Every structure is written in C-alpha cells, then in structure tokens.
Amino acid sequence: xxxxxxxxxxxxxxxxxxxxxxxxxxxxxxxxxxxxxxxxxxxxxxxxxxxxxxxxxxxxxxxxxxxxxxxxxxxxxxxxxxxxxxxxxxxxxxxxxxxxxxxxxxxxxxxxxxxxxxxxxxxxxxxxxxxxxxxxxxxxxxxxxxxxxxxxxxxxxxxxxxxxxxxxxxxxxxxxxxxxxxxxxxxxxxxxxxxxxxxxxxxxxxxxxxxxxxxxxxxxxxxxxxxxxxxxxxxxxxxxxxxxxxxxxxxxxxxxxxxxxxxxxxxxxxxxxxxxxxxxxxxxxxxxxxxxxxxxxxxxxxxxxxxxxxxxxxxxxxxxxxxxxxxxxxxxxxxxxxxxxxxxxxxxxxxxxxxxxxxxxxxxxxxxxxxxxxxxxxxxxxxxxxxxxxxxxxxxxxxxxxxx
Amino acid sequence: xxxxxxxxxxxxxxxxxxxxxxxxxxxxxxxxxxxxxxxxxxxxxxxxxxxxxxxxxxxxxxxxxxxxxxxxxxxxxxxxxxxxxxxxxxxxxxxxxxxxxxxxxxxxxxxxxxxxxxxxxxxxxxxxxxxxxxxxxxxxxxxxxxxxxxxxxxxxxxxxxxxx
Numbered sequence: 001x002x003x004x005x006x007x008x009x010x011x012x013x014x015x016x017x018x019x020x021x022x023x024x025x026x027x028x029x030x031x032x033x034x035x036x037x038x039x040x041x042x043x044x045x046x047x048x049x050x051x052x053x054x055x056x057x058x059x060x061x062x063x064x065x066x067x068x069x070x071x072x073x074x075x076x077x078x079x080x081x082x083x084x085x086x087x088x089x090x091x092x093x094x095x096x097x098x099x100x101x102x103x104x105x106x107x108x109x110x111x112x113x114x115x116x117x118x119x120x121x122x123x124x125x126x127x128x129x130x131x132x133x134x135x136x137x138x139x140x141x142x143x144x145x146x147x148x149x150x151x152x153x154x155x156x157x158x159x160x161x162x163x164x165x166x167x168x169x170x171x172x173x174x175x176x177x178x179x180x181x182x183x184x185x186x187x188x189x190x191x192x193x194x195x196x197x198x199x200x201x202x203x204x205x206x207x208x209x210x211x212x213x214x215x216x217x218x219x220x221x222x223x224x225x226x227x228x229x230x231x232x233x234x235x236x237x238x239x240x241x242x243x244x245x246x247x248x249x250x251x252x253x254x255x256x257x258x259x260x261x262x263x264x265x266x267x268x269x270x271x272x273x274x275x276x277x278x279x280x281x282x283x284x285x286x287x288x289x290x291x292x293x294x295x296x297x298x299x300x301x302x303x304x305x306x307x308x309x310x311x312x313x314x315x316x317x318x319x320x321x322x323x324x325x326x327x328x329x330x331x332x333x334x335x336x337x338x339x340x341x342x343x344x345x346x347x348x349x350x351x352x353x354x355x356x357x358x359x360x361x362x363x364x365x366x367x368x369x370x371x372x373x374x375x376x377x378x379x380x381x382x383x384x385x386x387x388x389x390x391x392x393x394x395x396x397x398x399x400x401x402x403x404x
Numbered sequence: 405x406x407x408x409x410x411x412x413x414x415x416x417x418x419x420x421x422x423x424x425x426x427x428x429x430x431x432x433x434x435x436x437x438x439x440x441x442x443x444x445x446x447x448x449x450x451x452x453x454x455x456x457x458x459x460x461x462x463x464x465x466x467x468x469x470x471x472x473x474x475x476x477x478x479x480x481x482x483x484x485x486x487x488x489x490x491x492x493x494x495x496x497x498x499x500x501x502x503x504x505x506x507x508x509x510x511x512x513x514x515x516x517x518x519x520x521x522x523x524x525x526x527x528x529x530x531x532x533x534x535x536x537x538x539x540x541x542x543x544x545x546x547x548x549x550x551x552x553x554x555x556x557x558x559x560x561x562x563x564x565x566x567x568x
Contacts, residue, residue, distance in 0.1 A: 226509055
C-alpha cells in the first residue's frame, strides 16, 4: 500500500526516506456526507495529495432528458441539488419560458421568489449546521434542523412533496396557495430569526469553532475564478458575483438586498457568507409578501398549463389540451437558450437546444458542484485530514448535483 | 446586439476568415469558430484588455442532427462588465480532436473529461483525459445519438400508436 520516495540534497547522499500511506476516504463514509471517494496520500496526518473519484450516483440525466417531454424533465432537476430542489425546478421553468417567449405575471414571479428564498435558507441550514457537526458542535445542528422541517412543511402544503418537490408548472403555479401555507410562512418568518440568532450565538464568535475554521482550506479569489467557483464559495473568496444581481430573473430587481462578501475564502468565511445570506433571504421574503401584486398565478400558455378540471369535463378544447399535455405531445419552438439562476451553490445553468420536437435535442446542466469540486485536491494539499473533511462540508458538495 | 458587434469586430480584425458565423440567439451572442483556431480565439478573448472573458462558465459537447459532426460549446463570461458569449466549434465525428482549454482555465479539466466521457471528443494536451462519470470499462460514448435510450427491440411500445 505504501510507496517509497527518496529525496537527495547536495551535501548528503540521502537525507530522508519517506513513506506515504494511502488512505481511502469514502466512498461511503459517514464524515463525507454523500458518496465521494478520495484516495489520499498521507504523510502522517497531513495530506500529501488527493485523487477524487466521482460518478458513483450518476443517473444519466442528460440522456434521460432527451427522451422526455418538457414537463417531465422537472422531476429530474429535483434530483440535482436535492437540498434546494425548488430552485432547480424554477430555473428549468424559466429556461423553457425563455425559449417560448412567455411573459409570466408578476404575482407568479413573486411567489417563485418566496419559494426560492425559502429553499435557499433550507440549503444553507444544512450546509452550516453540518459544518458545526464536523467541528464537533452537534448542538447547533440539533436546534436549527427543526427549521428546515418547517420549510419542508411549507413545501408539502404547496405541492404535496417535501424533498423532491416538482413545485409549480411551466408558466407559473397550478393554483393559489392555501391559507394554511401563508400561516405557516408567517409563523416561520416570525420565529425563525430567533432560531437563527440562537445558532449564530452558538457558533459565530465561538473560540473553539473559530480556531477550527479560520484559515482552514482557504482559496484565493484568482484561484476561485480560474476554477469557475460560483455562489457562496466565490463570494467568500471576495468576489461579489451573484446572479440575482447581475442577471436578475423572476423580478429580483424589485427587491433590496445586500450580497455578503468574505475576504479569505476559508471555511469560516464560507460559513459566515451563508449565515448572512439567510438573513438576506428572510428580508427578501418579507419584501415579496409586502409588495405582493394582484393578478393571475400563471401565464397564458394553454399548451403547457393544465386546464381546470370542470373545463376538461365540459369543454372539447380543454380536453384536447389536457390530453396533449399529459401525453407530452406539445412541440416546442426551435432555438437554443442558456438560462442561469442563483442556486444554493451558485450559478445553476440550463443550456437547452430544441429542434422543434416534443423533447429537447440536447440539454446540459451547468452544475456548480461538479465544476468547483475539482479544486478540492488543490485546497486540501498540506492540511490535516480532519480539516479536509471540514473543507468539503463547507464547500457544500452535493452528490446529486456532482454526478448528475 | 452591441456586444455582438463589438466582439465580432475584434474577432474579425484578428482572426479574419476563421469566424464562420456570428448571430444573436435569445440575447446571447453566439460565434461559430473554425475548429483549429479555437485555442487562439479563447486565449485572445481571455487576454484582450477590453473584452477580458476571464471566466469559463460552461463547456459541453453536442452532436449535430445529421449525426456526422460533433460540437463543443463554450460559455464565457466577463463578470465586471457582465458580458456573456457563447462559442461553438464543429468537427467530423470520425476525427474528434480539439485543443484543450485546461492551460487557460483549470476549471476546463473536468468539463473536458465529461465531454470526452459522453461524446468521445479527444482534447489534445489534456493532462488526464479519461472517463469521469461513467465506468472506465465502458466502450461507447453514451450521449451520441446512435445509442438510443430505450431498448429498440421492444414491440409493446410502438411510436406510431402515439402519433410520433
């Protein structure tokens, strides 16, 4: 298992004879939070080099998408970053709507913003509490995870599903949200700040936590850009790039929020950027509820939007549309689009080529995890094994998004 | 449109005749480049002071509808000015050799491996060009259109019954 390496110098023939040991971290190890394998070459407890192997849960999404009608691709996008699947759903809808040239009513867009920000909070809760767990602070995790449950209850009330949501439709939402949904959101907005404050008090200025995370797995801004980092990981390195600000989609230009930026790009900065983003998300949701415009919940897209049931039973045209949508027989205009949204991990892109048929000709997902995880070997070179695990959890590498 | 003209002029000036087409597709300027010059064009676009496309957003492969050509698509981004463009190259499926972009962006490493994995595009100069998501023993390139998704031998699911 070990390999001998000899170093020579001018004065002595042989100064050192070192043996590196090989360690398999993963594929199924409780500390790696997902199926990742890293073959580490260790010098004691210091990592000399790491070789990641990925693809353990590859499910051929891009190939599957070439055979499916557009509405049936949404469940595939759920399974990319499954910690914030509504963002993926909305990103996919917006891509198709861009291709169709559909105009979405403001009310539906505001609803989308609320959903997306809620799932961003859920995503960041998972990432940040797991950073806590990996430093040995189990308490924060146990306390804050109940809020993720509350968010999932909201999703459940809207669409019936919790994790893989398939929320909404191409063109907007299928129905108005129930009163219970709004009650749940109100309770969440009222009580979550307390929970988040508690969590911040536990970790943010905690000496042990800071000793463990400050200067752990840092990356410079230039490096991060050359490795195509996006999202909180790039912002932690000091680049203020946020898709919501640079290329506003779904009426994000209507809201005021700040983009938190770090300086060092280390684990602590990544943690803090996510902490502050949660506060910003809360404020965006409050603004959206306050400014909620009146109007329809969906765009006028009869080819993609299921008609109401009464009409299906009584109206010939509605029945035809219903059948066509359910069988996935609607043709999409020719064209190619790239649309990106700010996912939990950064710029999540959809590159769609349509040849005018019922399914995409080619669909490529720009998955942020897949692109920035390749910097991991560089980031863990020369640091301790336990810090490497911390670095990985602070990068929020999600196996579903990594392997597609 | 403004960006399209700006980039087009610059490219015309430096790479006369290597730009096969320039068009605007859904607010995205798209350029088709002569395959052998792609590395020079990428290097120029990255290092040009005004355009400075310093960020490789995405790199992926595709197959054309006639199934005889493969393509590689680059999405570039200039963050401070928020310029985004798309570059395309097409080449014969029997000679899928392209210059690598890993020397310009380390991020291209895995994206090129993914493209190789699914389409069999060989990136010349890539440090470690092997399969990434599929198993190493696989001997086909699964995203090519010649490999249908479903078992074509099935008789219970005829397309004409569904009007396809």
